[in-house]
Amino acid sequence: MSDNTMGDEVYQPPSSDPQDNPNDLDMEDALDEPGLDQTLDTGYSPPERPFVVNHDGTTARELHDRESLEHRLSVEVPEVCAPDGDGIGDLPDGVGEPTDLECGEERAGRLVGSDEGFWRGGSNDISARDVGIDGGAASAEEAAVHIARDDAGDGGGEV
Incomplete structure (x- = not known):
């Protein structure tokens, strides 16, 4: 089969000049390279105030x-920053994770x-009872569950 024959009569675009590649980006589309387009002048915005007028080294x-x-x-001038915390709750002199005020502290x-x-089956209501802390270590899900007291007065105690 020669190079000039077309296979299965499928449209194939004619071979183009390598200088005219349609996949090359135009200069207006090249956003990350401002130096590629030489037709545009880059603007200069002067600083709002002179930086070193009052410092030494401005004259010859x-x-x-x-x-x-x-x-x-x-x-x-030293950099002023907040003091480092202890890494847990990022509060200086804080003990443990910060507690949620709506949640009780009792696990x-x-x-x-x-x-x-x-x-x-039959009902979507889920109810459970607390059987105490297991002899082993609690899983993350069990450790996250706390007893919250009902302080509103309309309930009878624990929630």
Whole structure:
């Protein structure tokens, strides 16, 4: 089969000049390279205030004499930042994770369904009872459950 024959009469675009590649980006589409388009002038926005007018080294004599190291260090200003916390709740002198005011601090322990842990279907109501903390370590889900007291007065106690 020669190079000039077309296969199965499927449309194939004619071969184009390698200089005219349609996949190349236009200069107006090249956003990350401002130097590629030479037809546009880049603007200059001057600073809102002069930065070094009141500092040493702005005149030719000051540049020639140069500043001493002691003078350079005396004008340095340390960075002011918040004190580091202890990494848990990021509160300085904080103990443990911050507690939720709506949640109680007493852990619930293991929760077992009221019907001995087997769901028999029929109702979407889920109820459980606290059977105390297991002898082993609690899972993350069990450790997250806390007992909340009902302070509104309309209920009878625990929620």
